[in-house]
Amino acid sequence: MKVLVAVKRVIDYNVKIRVKSDQTGVETANVKMSMNPFDEIAVEEGVRMREAGTADELIAVSMGVQQCQETIRTALAMGADRGILVQTDAELQPLAVAKLLAAVVAKEGPELVLVGKQAIDDDSNQTGQMLAALLGWSQGTFASKVELAGGTAKVTREVDGGLETVELKTPLVVSVDLRLNEPRYASLPNIMKAKKKPIDTVTPDDLGVDVSPRLEVVKVEEPPKRAAGVIVEDVAQLVDKLRNEAKVI
Ligand code: AMP
Numbered sequence: 001m002k003v004l005v006a007v008k009r010v011i012d013y014n015v016k017i018r019v020k021s022d023q024t025g026v027e028t029a030n031v032k033m034s035m036n037p038f039d040e041i042a043v044e045e046g047v048r049m050r051e052a053g054t055a056d057e058l059i060a061v062s063m064g065v066q067q068c069q070e071t072i073r074t075a076l077a078m079g080a081d082r083g084i085l086v087q088t089d090a091e092l093q094p095l096a097v098a099k100l101l102a103a104v105v106a107k108e109g110p111e112l113v114l115v116g117k118q119a120i121d122d123d124s125n126q127t128g129q130m131l132a133a134l135l136g137w138s139q140g141t142f143a144s145k146v147e148l149a150g151g152t153a154k155v156t157r158e159v160d161g162g163l164e165t166v167e168l169k170t171p172l173v174v175s176v177d178l179r180l181n182e183p184r185y186a187s188l189p190n191i192m193k194a195k196k197k198p199i200d201t202v203t204p205d206d207l208g209v210d211v212s213p214r215l216e217v218v219k220v221e222e223p224p225k226r227a228a229g230v231i232v233e234d235v236a237q238l239v240d241k242l243r244n245e246a247k248v249i
Pocket of ligand 1: 006007008009036038039042061062063064092094097114115116117118119120122123124125126127128
């Protein structure tokens, strides 16, 4: 079985995000970029399937600027077999990414596509669902366990009230949640080996996909600053503040 895994290049989760002074977006110049953390989990799951023999090829796909190659290399160093970069300088929204992934699926014919449950930059949580809809495939979202067996997949999902297990037919799209696994660190020998693994580069035009944005970002703002706390004198004052200022009791 062929497995495709989508890996997005995002601002590293440790970076303190700064909003651009013209409020059109966030500062990305000279900022550390990394693989979206949920996508690391998706790659790990694909590599484990590869090691268990459930998958016979794992292909990492990234969409965006040329530097997304580095994100693909990280996936290759973790154990993916080859990469596909859909290169564009255009700003990509989830629908465009889903259409590009659908076009790659049509070319490659995988039975499973693994994506992160959300990208930590746009927090959209849309791409996997849109992809499943475009392909007419099953979808298992927010997966904390995936078991594949002969044409079906049992996916345990993290839902508000606990865990839900669904049985789905393949082919399918799985969006992965935090508790699915703990991604490995790539070892130095594997980083070296990854340099030799192939990455194909295509463009949205090659795939016949129109990636023009459907949404316009009107304004990006910092969240309001938190007010400093106060130390209360006694319990009576605390109760008074909770009742009359915070109005929570
Ligand atoms: P989102 O819907 O934007 O929150 O993204 C959900 C998931 O879709 C991510 O975790 C990735 O697996 C995938 N994805 C989104 N954008 C891209 C991209 N530009 N390149 C590769 N994968 C992407």
